Amino acid sequence: MSREVIEKYAQAVYEQCVDIGRKLAESYGLVWLIGWPCQFRINKYNYTPESVGFSGVQLHTDSGFLTILQDDENVGGLEVMDKFVDPCPGTLLINFGHVAQAWSNGRLCNVKHRVQCREATTRVLIATFLLVPKEEAVEALPEFVDSKYPRLYVPFTYEDYRKLRLSTKMRAGHFSGSNSAMWMELLTVFLAKPYCMRNRVLSIRDFGNQTRN
Numbered sequence: 001m002s003r004e005v006i007e008k009y010a011q012a013v014y015e016q017c018v019d020i021g022r023k024l025a026e027s028y029g030l031v032w033l034i035g036w037p038c039q040f041r042i043n044k045y046n047y048t049p050e051s052v053g054f055s056g057v058q059l060h061t062d063s064g065f066l067t068i069l070q071d072d073e074n075v076g077g078l079e080v081m082d083k084f085v086d087p088c089p090g091t092l093l094i095n096f097g098h099v100a101q102a103w104s105n106g107r108l109c110n111v112k113h114r115v116q117c118r119e120a121t122t123r124v125l126i127a128t129f130l131l132v133p134k135e136e137a138v139e140a141l142p143e144f145v146d147s148k149y150p151r152l153y154v155p156f157t158y159e160d161y162r163k164l165r166l167s168t169k170m171r172a173g174h175f176s177g178s179n180s181a182m183w184m185e186l187l188t189v190f191l192a193k194p195y196c197m198r199n200r201v202l203s204i205r206d207f208g209n210q211t212r213n
């Protein structure tokens, strides 16, 4: 793949991120004025026969605002809330991260996911993460806070939050099931109330065994 193609793709998917952010904000009667940074990544998994049954990426939640995944068209393995999401060519998969959860005062939820190796082959996936500038304070917008929905989380900067993830060896936002309790405990350093890992998926279709026309 040439650099030019990658740059074009990255620009298009960034515009997609902004479009989704804008529509999301509008659906809440807000205006999206944010120029947040995007991180673009190509994940290549070189699975061997020994990898089968093991994790390619351990159970984790994403840290940023929004993630757009373009899955490998032929090789699946992404598991969202214990359910495989089979590749569906021509579609993008979107999930929210912790920033969206804090920003919306808990209305938007992040979701636990992981990657399992199912066959000895190569899997390539393109991931785009809409993040937040390091020094930016992440907090619930006033529009999401009222007497019925009191503020759930104290403001934190994205940098402090990232450091917390790294200091607990949850590199790239990945953490294993065994230390997830510790993770939740640490997160309460930043959150006014104990963090509630509500297992809800937003904007993710259940692709199941569906085939495209």
Ligand SMILES: O=C(O)CCC(=O)C(=O)O
Pocket (backbone or CB within 6 Å): 043, 057, 062, 069, 077, 078, 113, 114, 115, 125, 127
């Ligand atoms: O490779 C995948 O299917 C997902 C990767 C992922 O969840 C991540 O990089 O945060």
Ligand SMILES: [Fe+2]
Pocket (backbone or CB within 6 Å): 060, 061, 062, 067, 113
């Ligand atoms: Fe992820």
